[in-house]
Amino acid sequence: MTLLHARGLEKSYGRTPALRGVSLDIAHGEFVAVTGPSGCGKSTLLHSLAGILAPDAGEVHFDGRRLDDLTEDARSRLRRTEFGVLFQFGGLVAELTAAENVALPLLLGGRSRREARTTALTWLERLGVADVADSLPGETSGGQQQRCAAARALVTEPRVLFADEPTGALDALAGEQLLGLLSRLTREQGTTVVLVTHEPRVAGYADREIVLRDGEVDSTGLGVTGFDTA
Numbered sequence: 178m179t180l181l182h183a184r185g186l187e188k189s190y191g192r193t194p195a196l197r198g199v200s201l202d203i204a205h206g207e208f209v210a211v212t213g214p215s216g217c218g219k220s221t222l223l224h225s226l227a228g229i230l231a232p233d234a235g236e237v238h239f240d241g242r243r244l245d246d247l248t249e250d251a252r253s254r255l256r257r258t259e260f261g262v263l264f265q266f267g268g269l270v271a272e273l274t275a276a277e278n279v280a281l282p283l284l285l286g287g288r289s290r291r292e293a294r295t296t297a298l299t300w301l302e303r304l305g306v307a308d309v310a311d312s313l314p315g316e317t318s319g320g321q322q323q324r325c326a327a328a329r330a331l332v333t334e335p336r337v338l339f340a341d342e343p344t345g346a347l348d349a350l351a352g353e354q355l356l357g358l359l360s361r362l363t364r365e366q367g368t369t370v371v372l373v374t375h376e377p378r379v380a381g382y383a384d385r386e387i388v389l390r391d392g393e394v395d396s397t398g399l400g401v402t403g404f405d406t407a
């Protein structure tokens with residue numbers, strides 16, 4: 178069952194082409210790594226699939242709905258309820274504690290403060306950072322912050338998690354802990370994951386790899402081991 182379907186995506190920034198006709202299908206429950214060298218269009222593709230960025234041409238369908246056909250309100254509701262996003266630098270709100278950060282999407286979704294806090298604590302626990310629940314992001318390590326950001330991305334139980342170089346700012350150990358947790362939790366929940374990375378080690382966690390080269394899907398199927406990542 179296809180959950181995400183893209184056809185003929187094109188996007189340029191001024192005269193710089195970033196996507197040159199990308200088509201792909203991602204099945205419900207799949208863990209897909211989008212890989213390729215820096216500048217090949219990975220982030221642009223991820224943002225287009227997540228409805229954050231409008232491509233110049235082409236279509237994205239989520240669960241049979243074409244993103245372009247939705248009103249801005251409907252698209253924003255879809256992003257809030259069905260998508261979770263995790264970026265290289267987690268983007269936690271510096272003035273809020275870890276628990277408050279994780280509770281935020283639930284409060285925005287209309288849950289009570291008490292319920293939001295309880296659910297947030299459950300997710301911090303699952304990600305192994307319950308001990309920093311009442312700390313501010315600046316009082317915790319990069320790895321702890323990124324696990325809090327992952328808790329915030331998953332707390333609404335989204336159907337798709339979009340992650341852009343989620344371990345890019347972490348040391349190897351913290352990165353592997355985060356990926357191990359993401360991989361386990363999303364599988365348990367049946368969450369579809371689209372993860373962008375240029376690191377072979379990270380792509381190894383995925384069921385399937387989609388390789389981009391100069392804004393196009395590389396059909397040779399050579400994985401991240403197929404190019405020099407140095």
Ligand code: ADP
Pocket residue numbers: 190191193194195213214215216217218219220221222
């Ligand atoms: P990747 O994530 O694989 O590094 P990106 O999608 O970030 O690739 O970028 C693809 C190409 O588009 C690169 O040449 C990049 O410099 C360019 N690009 C990306 N975002 C912008 C932007 N906001 N303005 C101008 N050029 C951009």
Ligand code: ADP
Pocket residue numbers: 215216219220341342
């Ligand atoms: P990543 O590290 O995920 O590949 P980038 O560092 O390529 O991401 O891009 C980070 C942000 O900067 C993105 O929002 C992208 O749109 C923007 N960006 C990337 N390249 C350029 C560029 N050449 N000019 C302006 N903005 C860019």
